[in-house]
Amino acid sequence: MSQALKAAAFASGGGTNLQALIDHQSPTTPWTLSLLVCNHDGAGALQRAEAAGVTAAVIPTKDREPADLGRETLELLEQHDIEVIFLSGYLRKIPTEVLERFPRRILNVHPALLPAFGGKGMYGMNVHRAVIDSGARISGPTVHYVDEEYDEGTIVAQWPVPLKPSDTPEELAARVLRAEHRLYPLAADHVCSALAEGRDPGPLTCKGEVYRLSDAGL
Numbered sequence: 001m002s003q004a005l006k007a008a009a010f011a012s013g014g015g016t017n018l019q020a021l022i023d024h025q026s027p028t029t030p031w032t033l034s035l036l037v038c039n040h041d042g043a044g045a046l047q048r049a050e051a052a053g054v055t056a057a058v059i060p061t062k063d064r065e066p067a068d069l070g071r072e073t074l075e076l077l078e079q080h081d082i083e084v085i086f087l088s089g090y091l092r093k094i095p096t097e098v099l100e101r102f103p104r105r106i107l108n109v110h111p112a113l114l115p116a117f118g119g120k121g122m123y124g125m126n127v128h129r130a131v132i133d134s135g136a137r138i139s140g141p142t143v144h145y146v147d148e149e150y151d152e153g154t155i156v157a158q159w160p161v162p163l164k165p166s167d168t169p170e171e172l173a174a175r176v177l178r179a180e181h182r183l184y185p186l187a188a189d190h191v192c193s194a195l196a197e198g199r200d201p202g203p204l205t206c207k208g209e210v211y212r213l214s215d216a217g218l
Contacts, residue, residue: 002196005083007188008035009054010090015045016177017088017109017184022052024185030192035080037073039092055080061092070095077101084192086184087146091123094146104154106146107191109184111176113158114142118151128169128176137163139172141180143187143204157187157204 009018018036025033036049036056049056059072074097077085087094087108094106110118112127117139122130131139140161145153159179163172187204194201 002030002193004030004032005192005196006034006081007031007084007086007192008037008077008080008082009033009045009049009086009088010037010039010094011045011088012039012043012091013045013089015043015048015088017086017180018045019048020181021086021088021185021188022048022054024188030189030196031084033086035076035082037076037090039090045088066095067097070097073098074101084195085146086188088184093150096148099146099148104145105195107143107156107184107188108146108151108153109180109187110142110144110151111139111173111180112142113138113140113160114144114151114155120150122151125169125173128173132163132167132169132172139163139176141176141183143184155203156191156201157183159183 009021011018021033033054036045036054038046038056038058039061041058046056057076059069059076061069073095077098083105085102085106087106099106112118112122112131117127117130138160140159142158143156144151145156147153159182161176161179190204191201
């Protein structure tokens with residue numbers, strides 16, 4: 001087995017997707033969560049990292065020059081020999097310097113089926129309200145690579161979650177989040193296994209295990 005890649009998670013909030021990654025991690029996963037980066041010291045994700053024994057750091061982003069923020073972020077990632085990044089509810093744009101250093105090595109999970117319902121301002125409950133208002137019958141999370149534009153990176157995996165006629169944004173959000181917690185670790189495994197073996201990951205085919213899981217109450 002190839003050596004596990006050292007991973008960093010970036011989070012701004014409570015970190016439930018961070019927790020899903022922590023809970024999924026084992027001696028056989030192709031990545032090891034070595035670092036959490038938050039953009040403010042009130043993020044609940046910091047407590048999750050502390051409980052799991054994951055090193056955490058706060059890099060404030062408010063009123064920062066992008067180049068300065070990029071340099072500080074890269075220095076921290078280099079100190080920890082980070083090879084791949086998992087965005088886990090991180091609500092700030094990734095500095096250009098970091099994107100250039102980690103091409104196709106930064107993953108994000110978005111709570112809708114991209115390319116629909118993505119872009120600036122499309123996060124949290126805003127997404128689920130927009131999905132319901134559109135009359136869509138299916139939503140669900142998307143895992144994608146991160147590039148210079150919000151939610152426009154190449155899609156790695158998606159997980160369909162049917163809408164119910166009675167759905168409120170909060171009810172839809174809860175079901176999509178449960179799917180995120182299943183899909184994100186699978187996508188992380190898929191990408192990191194390929195990177196560790198020196199091959200292109202390609203898309204994760206969402207059949208079999210993923211759809212069987214989605215049939216179980218999602």
